[in-house]
Amino acid sequence: MYGEREISELRGIVKNARSAVFFGGAGVSTESGIPDFRSEDGLYHLKYKYPPETMLSSSFFWSHTQEFYDFYRDKMLVTDVQPNAAHLRLAEWERAGHIAAVVTQNIDGLHQKAGSKNVFELHGSIYRNFCTKCGAPYPVQRISEGKGVPRCACGGTIKPDVVLYGEPLNAETVEGAVEAIRRADALIIGGTSLNVYPAAGLIDYFRGDHVVVINRGAPAKDMRDVLFIDGKIGEIFQKI
Numbered sequence: 001m002y003g004e005r006e007i008s009e010l011r012g013i014v015k016n017a018r019s020a021v022f023f024g025g026a027g028v029s030t031e032s033g034i035p036d037f038r039s040e041d042g043l044y045h046l047k048y049k050y051p052p053e054t055m056l057s058s059s060f061f062w063s064h065t066q067e068f069y070d071f072y073r074d075k076m077l078v079t080d081v082q083p084n085a086a087h088l089r090l091a092e093w094e095r096a097g098h099i100a101a102v103v104t105q106n107i108d109g110l111h112q113k114a115g116s117k118n119v120f121e122l123h124g125s126i127y128r129n130f131c132t133k134c135g136a137p138y139p140v141q142r143i144s145e146g147k148g149v150p151r152c153a154c155g156g157t158i159k160p161d162v163v164l165y166g167e168p169l170n171a172e173t174v175e176g177a178v179e180a181i182r183r184a185d186a187l188i189i190g191g192t193s194l195n196v197y198p199a200a201g202l203i204d205y206f207r208g209d210h211v212v213v214i215n216r217g218a219p220a221k222d223m224r225d226v227l228f229i230d231g232k233i234g235e236i237f238q239k240i
């Protein structure tokens with residue numbers, strides 16, 4: 001739990017920041033109704049024939065493409081949701097000149113929907129899809145409005161531009177995120193278990209003074225000199 005002391009400390013950090021970076025994960029979107037992976041009601045606790053890490057791997061995509069799409073459409077492809085207070089506040093703080101960038105592990109596009117402009121999507125986005133053979137781009141409806149494996153006019157398989165387990169992160173996105181974190185005067189981490197690498201390792205590039213972690217439960221990474229606020233990020237940001 002947390003009290004007024006933590007809230008007012010966070011308020012001060014945000015107010016004084018000129019180039020802060022927000023680094024977030026699936027917990028940022030749970031208050032919008034998208035389940036995360038590792039919470040009790042997260043995807044890792046649902047029973048499927050295969051574990052989520054398997055179904056979201058590159059090798060599974062190619063060997064079990066139909067089953068990949070069944071899971072992906074059922075659990076990952078969520079478009080009828082709205083940004084919550086956490087996304088909206090971050091967009092406001094960017095407009096006010098406090099936040100320089102949002103670095104997210106999420107693929108749901110909610111930061112952009114809330115109005116954030118400088119967003120580094122480390123794991124890609126459900127809103128971008130392309131043919132694996134000819135590279136033609138496709139809108140998200142091409143995936144959501146069908147049942148089978150989506151195919152391009154050229155016959156190639158269409159794949160969402162999301163980073164599956166076993167695939168590298170996009171180098172340009174990583175470079176941009178690292179640069180923003182290196183230059184940041186404050187780092188606000190929220191809604192992430194910091195279990196997924198290499199994404200979680202990027203926060204090590206931070207050289208500034210203030211690190212805040214807002215999460216339900218302590219994240220996996222051991223961090224010193226951190227303002228840790230244990231609670232729901234949307235609820236907490238609304239108080240700032």
Ligand code: NAD
Pocket residue numbers: 024025026027028029030031034035036037038039042105106107108123190191192193194195196214215216217218219231232233234
């Ligand atoms: P995770 O599921 O491993 O961890 C989420 C963390 O957020 C947990 O520690 C949980 O206790 C905390 N949390 C949940 N709701 C919260 C809230 N309202 N306020 C504060 N904390 C909250 O997620 P991760 O660290 O992002 O790693 C999982 C991977 O799965 C990531 O790569 C991510 O891309 C992907 N993923 C994305 C989405 C999405 O796009 N919305 C959803 C599920 C998984």
